Amino acid sequence: MSETKLATLAISWYDDNARDLPWRVPGVGAWPILISEAMLQQTPVARVLPVWRQWVDRWPEPAGLAAETPGEAIRMWGRLGYPRRALRLHECATALLTRHGGRVPEDLDELLALPGIGSYTARAVAAFAYGQRHPVVDTNVRRLVARAVAGEPDAGPATRPADLVATAELLPPEPAVAARASAAFMELGALICTARSPRCGGCPLAGSCSWFGAGRPAVPTGPTRRPQRYAGTDRQVRGLLLAVLRDSSGPVPTQRLDLVWSDEVQRSRALAGLVQDGLVELVGDACVLAGEGRAG
DNA sequence: GAAGCGTGGTT
DNA sequence: TAACCAAGCTT
Numbered sequence: 503m504s505e506t507k508l509a510t511l512a513i514s515w516y517d518d519n520a521r522d523l524p525w526r527v528p529g530v531g532a533w534p535i536l537i538s539e540a541m542l543q544q545t546p547v548a549r550v551l552p553v554w555r556q557w558v559d560r561w562p563e564p565a566g567l568a569a570e571t572p573g574e575a576i577r578m579w580g581r582l583g584y585p586r587r588a589l590r591l592h593e594c595a596t597a598l599l600t601r602h603g604g605r606v607p608e609d610l611d612e613l614l615a616l617p618g619i620g621s622y623t624a625r626a627v628a629a630f631a632y633g634q635r636h637p638v639v640d641t642n643v644r645r646l647v648a649r650a651v652a653g654e655p656d657a658g659p660a661t662r663p664a665d666l667v668a669t670a671e672l673l674p675p676e677p678a679v680a681a682r683a684s685a686a687f688m689e690l691g692a693l694i695c696t697a698r699s700p701r702c703g704g705c706p707l708a709g710s711c712s713w714f715g716a717g718r719p720a721v722p723t724g725p726t727r728r729p730q731r732y733a734g735t736d737r738q739v740r741g742l743l744l745a746v747l748r749d750s751s752g753p754v755p756t757q758r759l760d761l762v763w764s765d766e767v768q769r770s771r772a773l774a775g776l777v778q779d780g781l782v783e784l785v786g787d788a789c790v791l792a793g794e795g796r797a798g
Numbered sequence: 799g800a801a802g803c804g805t806g807g808t809t
Numbered sequence: 810t811a812a813c814c815a816a817g818c819t820t
Contacts, residue, residue, distance in 0.1 A: 545806095581806080582805075692816075
């Protein structure tokens with residue numbers, strides 16, 4: 503008999519406090535759920551909502567997306583960020599068509615083999631779309647488990663196998679209940695057990711939380727590496743270049759792209775990177791989004 | 799395991 | 810205002 507009290511408490515709280523997100527509505531298919539998970543990778547819910555609606559309205563099945571150019575997926579991605587995710591989602595739709603008859607597979611290993619689908623997303627789809635019992639471990643769950651179970655102030659930066667084990671031990675035996683517990687843990691991490699200023703006063707797990715019980719010890723202060731700034735990076739230049747192409751329907755002369763960044767060396771490097779990544783194509787002396795060099 | 803990859807709101 | 814933050818994946 504293991505510790506499923508946390509799951510019970512979390513689910514009770516979730517019943518009353520879960521946000522009404524459209525991909526959580528009963529009956530939503532695995533494909534729209536998969537799209538939501540891909541969009542939510544590193545992008546806040548509020549920004550995903552309108553784009554998700556556009557995608558599921560336009561491409562309710564994988565076949566619809568697979569029939570488009572990759573560039574159209576990139577264009578419809580809008581400003582969600584990390585546009586390679588749009589490319590991967592398009593590749594994913596194609597893979598679903600060729601390997602799985604146009605449907606999202608239920609098997610975890612088959613999900614993991616899809617483009618852009620990693621450990622978190624595969625388990626999220628298996629749990630939330632198909633009601634399977636898998637540990638669904640994202641940054642929120644890692645943080646919550648680190649605090650509630652291990653009594654630590656925060657989790658490590660990346661998901662490790664041990665995180666999956668620790669989370670799996672919290673899941674109730676019934677698959678559907680386990681899936682709901684995973685959703686509840688994530689929601690608690692997103693709304694209550696936040697990174698910056700956790701609201702332990704409103705947390706249903708506080709009475710069972712090791713970290714809270716220990717008086718909320720702080721993160722040990724140490725020399726932290728300063729992360730790379732965004733301004734002036736290739737990342738920013740890529741974003742500027744892609745924004746021009748996204749808002750254009752046809753080929754864009756490279757001469758026009760010269761206007762978005764004055765440093766020729768960096769601009770060329772950024773553009774070459776976009777081409778290398780398959781987001782952009784060169785057509786003579788012009789650029790287009792992927793797959794739109796001939797038509798579109 | 800670290801680095802690279804967008805974007806915009808919040809503190 | 811600069812830094813931080815938001816449901817990761819790939820190489």
